[in-house]
Amino acid sequence: MSAAISPKPRVGLRKSSFVIVASQFNAGYVGGLVKHATDELQRLAPNGKVSVYEVPGAFEIPIVVNEIASQKKADAIIAAGVILKGQTDHAGNLSRSVTDALQRIAVEHGTPVLNAVLSMENEMQARERCLQHDINRGTEAARAAVEIVNVMADLRAKTIHG
Numbered sequence: 179m180s181a182a183i184s185p186k187p188r189v190g191l192r193k194s195s196f197v198i199v200a201s202q203f204n205a206g207y208v209g210g211l212v213k214h215a216t217d218e219l220q221r222l223a224p225n226g227k228v229s230v231y232e233v234p235g236a237f238e239i240p241i242v243v244n245e246i247a248s249q250k251k252a253d254a255i256i257a258a259g260v261i262l263k264g265q266t267d268h269a270g271n272l273s274r275s276v277t278d279a280l281q282r283i284a285v286e287h288g289t290p291v292l293n294a295v296l297s298m299e300n301e302m303q304a305r306e307r308c309l310q311h312d313i314n315r316g317t318e319a320a321r322a323a324v325e326i327v328n329v330m331a332d333l334r335a336k337t338i339h340g
Contacts, residue, residue, distance in 0.1 A: 214316030
């Protein structure tokens with residue numbers, strides 16, 4: 179995982195709809211991701227709309243993401259959660275399951291899904307990536323969401339017109 183945050187994409191002037199689906203588990207860290215993502219989306223897509231849906235935990239994120247994607251309610255969806263490694267394999271299994279489901283949903287529905295469900299070794303990593311500004315993964319997910327919305331809009335415009 180890079181220690182640098184991604185560069186800012188061009189500002190999105192389209193009216194875009196972004197949805198963040200956030201886990202309530204590890205709420206302090208996830209709240210940091212959501213705040214940074216929301217702030218960045220509002221900066222980069224001033225004409226956009228941002229909605230947030232909360233779910234109990236990371237495992238429940240894909241079902242809500244799937245529903246939003248199937249209803250075509252968003253130009254991009256950000257999945258936000260924090261999975262802290264414990265003494266068993268549960269965190270790894272959960273992380274893989276969520277990641278696989280999110281990718282499958284994105285491809286099946288043609289809706290970009292940004293995976294900010296972070297699996298970390300400890301709370302120090304969570305603080306660095308969720309609460310601080312230097313490498314905040316919420317900011318990074320928002321930047322990627324705006325950029326992929328721009329790319330998809332360009333591709334779809336070319337398909338329609340050219």
